[in-house]
Amino acid sequence: MTPLRIPQIMEMVRIAAESATRVDREIAVHHFSDAIEKTVQRQPEPMKALAEQSQLDVDHTGGGCLAYARHYEDGWYFWLTAEDGASLPDNPDDPTCLIGAYHPTDEWWLNSTATPRQALTVIGTFVAFAKTRYAAGQDATIATLRDILTTARSSGYFVPEEAEAIAAILAEPEVSQAAELPQWKREFPGFQAAWIPELPPSFEDYSWHNDACPRFHDIMRDLVLWVDHPNPQDRELPENLRFGVCRELDDGTMEDLYAADEWILVREFLDGYSPPAGTAPNYNTLLMLAEAAKCKTDDDWGSERQIDAENRFFKAALQRFPDHFADTNDDWQEAIHKATSDEIIEEAMSRIVKEVVRQNPKLASLLDKKD
Numbered sequence: 001m002t003p004l005r006i007p008q009i010m011e012m013v014r015i016a017a018e019s020a021t022r023v024d025r026e027i028a029v030h031h032f033s034d035a036i037e038k039t040v041q042r043q044p045e046p047m048k049a050l051a052e053q054s055q056l057d058v059d060h061t062g063g064g065c066l067a068y069a070r071h072y073e074d075g076w077y078f079w080l081t082a083e084d085g086a087s088l089p090d091n092p093d094d095p096t097c098l099i100g101a102y103h104p105t106d107e108w109w110l111n112s113t114a115t116p117r118q119a120l121t122v123i124g125t126f127v128a129f130a131k132t133r134y135a136a137g138q139d140a141t142i143a144t145l146r147d148i149l150t151t152a153r154s155s156g157y158f159v160p161e162e163a164e165a166i167a168a169i170l171a172e173p174e175v176s177q178a179a180e181l182p183q184w185k186r187e188f189p190g191f192q193a194a195w196i197p198e199l200p201p202s203f204e205d206y207s208w209h210n211d212a213c214p215r216f217h218d219i220m221r222d223l224v225l226w227v228d229h230p231n232p233q234d235r236e237l238p239e240n241l242r243f244g245v246c247r248e249l250d251d252g253t254m255e256d257l258y259a260a261d262e263w264i265l266v267r268e269f270l271d272g273y274s275p276p277a278g279t280a281p282n283y284n285t286l287l288m289l290a291e292a293a294k295c296k297t298d299d300d301w302g303s304e305r306q307i308d309a310e311n312r313f314f315k316a317a318l319q320r321f322p323d324h325f326a327d328t329n330d331d332w333q334e335a336i337h338k339a340t341s342d343e344i345i346e347e348a349m350s351r352i353v354k355e356v357v358r359q360n361p362k363l364a365s366l367l368d369k370k371d
Helices: 005-018 022-041 045-053 116-121 123-135 145-155 160-171 183-187 263-272 283-293 304-320 330-336 341-359 361-368
Strands: 057-062 065-071 077-081 097-102 109-114 215-218 223-227 243-248 254-260
Touching: 022 057, 045 116, 057 077, 077 116, 077 123, 097 116, 097 123, 109 116, 109 123, 109 145, 116 123, 116 160, 123 145, 123 160, 145 160, 223 263, 243 263, 254 263, 283 304, 283 341, 304 341, 330 341, 341 361
Parallel strands: none
Antiparallel strands: 057 065, 065 077, 077 097, 097 109, 215 223, 223 243, 243 254
16 A cells, blocks of 8 residues: 555545435445444454544445544544555554545545554544644645654644654654555455465456455456355355355356355366356456556556566457467458557457457447447
């Protein structure tokens, strides 16, 4: 998590909450109340104890996202979330958690990263400094807790009772950046590494926090693997088996293929699975690979990244449509003669769309929008 990403994530969360009317929020809170309560009760005891000690509320910030909160009489509020900006932190000493102070009506915020324990020891100073910057017409650009506390202390804008805590935080040695977390951990902070089996090397992490559990894709075979909690009661749908395998189709829908609670059975299925001839990779995968293969900047053309991405795209295209992109196809060779990388990719996608529609005319209107 870089400081530059923090404002973007927290602003997205803030907009999701502020865009709803008060009535909408009350309905949403009522709808999610049982799920929220269940989530809060599942919090590890150290985090629950810290939240209770600090008398924090739990806000539903929109779309099922949650934040620990404190609201002030003048309408300002404070949010504390895990690194993803959408879920409750589960570790009082996790330095990647996000904290933010928000103006009640204007699109103005001040945010940073800190451990929940640190954030709650200096919450008064944090919010007071945010209000001071807002009153002075200053942008909310500071992105680290140390910077905020240093500036607040030197400017005199801090809560006196928190002076000792501020001094202790500033006296701590700088913590080096931890190794990059896997995507499933960023999207599902409460998920444990021991719950993720050793996956085949062809699977890539495509986890997203709005899903029920981590997911992994084998894009060359259009396989999606879901890995759920080992305890059925912790699953969104307790009746579901722990591991599920689906095949993604050209229109983006999923076809269930296999499910089991035992990883050894799932691994045997994955090792022996071959997609139907001429179906994989699907259209959406090819589109994604094509976009990644295009040059992002003038300097990106011919870079290692761009060449690797382009080779990956054409490997996938050749696997799905071998007759269209083979070196022996004179029509294809003539079309790409003297073309740029982006033009070659656009030509390839145009041919892919025509062939997919020829195979399944019902997809014509859908693919026309993406062509």
